[in-house]
Amino acid sequence: MISLFERYDASSDRFFDEVLTAEGNPRGHYDKMVHRFGQFSLDDISTRRQIVNIFFRNQGITFTVYGKDEGIERIFPFDLIPRIIPSHEWANIERGLIQRIVALNAFLSDIYSSQKILKDRIVPAELVLGSKHFKREFVGVRPPLGVYIHVTGSDIIRDRDGRYLVLEDNLRTPSGVSYMLQNRQALKRAFPVLFDRYKVRPIDNYPQELLRTLQEISPSSRPEPNVVVLTPGIYNSAYFEHSFLARQMGVELTEGRDLVVNNNKVYTRTTRGLQRVDVIYRRVDDDFLDPLVFRADSKLGVAGLINAYRKGNVALANAIGTGVADDKVIYSFVPKIIRYYLGEEPILDNVETWLASNPKEMKYILENLDTLVVKAANESGGYGMLVGPESTQEERERFAEKIVANPRNYIAQPTISLSRHPSFFNDAELGGCHIDLRPYVLYGNSPTIVPGGLTRVALKRGSLVVNSSQGGGSKDTWVIDE
């Protein structure tokens, strides 16, 4: 075995290891990488680490953690060893995700118009109509091209057998794509030699693809539609990403107070007067978009925006009300949704899910709290969940009460042994860390995926939570042509 990997324990009996087989040999597509890393000394690694840290610091790549008195900025931890996905596996992921996104879009289009799927009782109507993300104001409003979910970032994991499963569909305003792009830049600086040995598919065209998608949904016929990014502002944890994407696309980064609606048209306030806006890539949640329609106390939105949108004078990406389809309860119906609209079998499977709203399943959940992962249906970012095996008796009792009080709001899934990937806990030690994968699907005229995604890695030993707000980091993700 090669030096750095000598003391690495893949524990392949309990987890799927991305790099090593059960026998302890590198998988085919990792062979060259393992050999190359084997030639590095720990000093080399720490020099490379410096290069990467300086790169991230200079780029100002930070995120903010909630829950303390003041948001604390941290550099997003980056692991030096890239995650590699061979092209045949990627082809499957790509087909599976596109199938899923097309079906979910059809679902949104249906529930915001004739609601056939509810009438056919494939999905219980009360689950959809009772969801806090279902916006009844938008029934009958057709967005440009009939597309609701222009940017999505589904979370994909691998179980013990290495099967790719979809864990979550993030259909509202998924973040992290800037890390995907910056990770690639960072790794190119740190290990240019690695890239010689592999045909890594480029991802740098993501901002152009995003801009093209946004221009495609412009409701106006002007040749150069005016696209803006709408951010909640500098205190938002993903502000860096908003400003990064705006810069990369060459469009204006706006806050709510930069926009004004007049006669149902949206304008930016500029030093030269008002400029018409055609498309808003909004990174503000539905509830904050327009104080006249949603939360009246929101200062992030634009008064009158929703009327302008309903009139078809401006396009929003993503559309309003998409959260109803990434609700963790609706998630369990996605395989049925795919079969219903496309008449196909799902290419990517779901993780097995129990709904607390079903009395039989609720009983099962309450009896097995110590082995299950319980999630609140509408939370994101790793908030409001219970990881059974890591919880205390007291936490489980508290959670049980919450579940009984509001069954509609909870689902449970088995604790998945997420696949592991060798990563540096610190510069000196290589350990197996749990990872997931978030590819980004763009949907304008047709759905496309930039080959790759954000691989999030739980850098705390043994932790299963990969969210950046909970101590997770990320890796560069390569899709390679063999």
Add this chain to the structure above:
Amino acid sequence: MLSRVAESLFWMSRYVERAENTARFLEVNFNLLLDLNDITAIDHPNYWSPLIRVTGDPLNFTDRYPEYNAHTVTDYLVFDRQNSNSIISSIGMARENARSIIDSISSEMWEQINNLYHFLQSVSPQQVHNDPFSFYREIKNASHLFQGITDNIFSRTEGWEFIQIGKYLERADNTARLIDVKYHMLMPKVGQEREHDPVHDSFDTIQWMAVLKSCSALEAFRKVYLSKIDPDNILWFLVLDRTFPRSIAFSICAAQEALWRISGSSRHRYANNADRLIGKMEAELIYTTVEDMYRKGLHRFLEEIEQGLNRIGEQVHLLYFAYHTPKIEPNDVSEALPFTGIAGGRANWSQSQQQQQ
């Protein structure tokens, strides 16, 4: 460009300049007091209260400090966060503004402001009391470095013009106040009857030299007047000279040119009220003499300049930042959102309510 971005550039620049000038105010005062050759006078309230009068709000000061002396005034003007014009508040606001438009400025500019901010956090009041000159030099140098970086790498776009306007309006205002400090300091000695005729004695000349030094103007002045340190000449130099970059006339001229480049105005035709007001002020300065200043009363003359600069600032705000919302249809929105971008907005509670998905 977005009004909000233009406004933040303007205020970022303005606050850095303000911090530098506050450092200069304090420095000139120490300089003057050292020239008194009377160590017991250093804490005399008469030498310190004028600083508060021209830079801030005396009521705000007396509410929280027992008396005017070197320590309290330094604390108030350097470290007090309740004083919105203190150096620490100014740099904090400059940083907030820079942060809100971090994608519109270069990372070097941001780093410089951020470094200065962190430097201020690390300095204790005691350090400043022990060695005021090093501290003020540090602030001035940091401001010069920021302006130099900006000068070297910021594209000459509309944003650049707003940076210039902010800097020069603030500088003109501060130079006027700096001269005013000197004027106030003489008040206790000269008495009311000599208000329109500052004393011309030799001690006074030494003090005027200190004022020149604090504007970094002594050497430039000597090149024009050799060693003739005459208060009239100094006044002329700091107010009316058109070649020295910290003089009032130079600053107004520079701000005017930046305003012209934005609006396309020229000497013969103004496009808006800001251009009109600054053109009028510039024209008046061209034809003003030191005699005129005395005749009006130096204090009143300077005060009028400060008021004029305020009005120009208001017009810039109305024209470019608080862009007027067009008449809103009654069925469109029930009320327009107030524009909240003044001088770098505060943290907005609901921004942090969103979770990352």
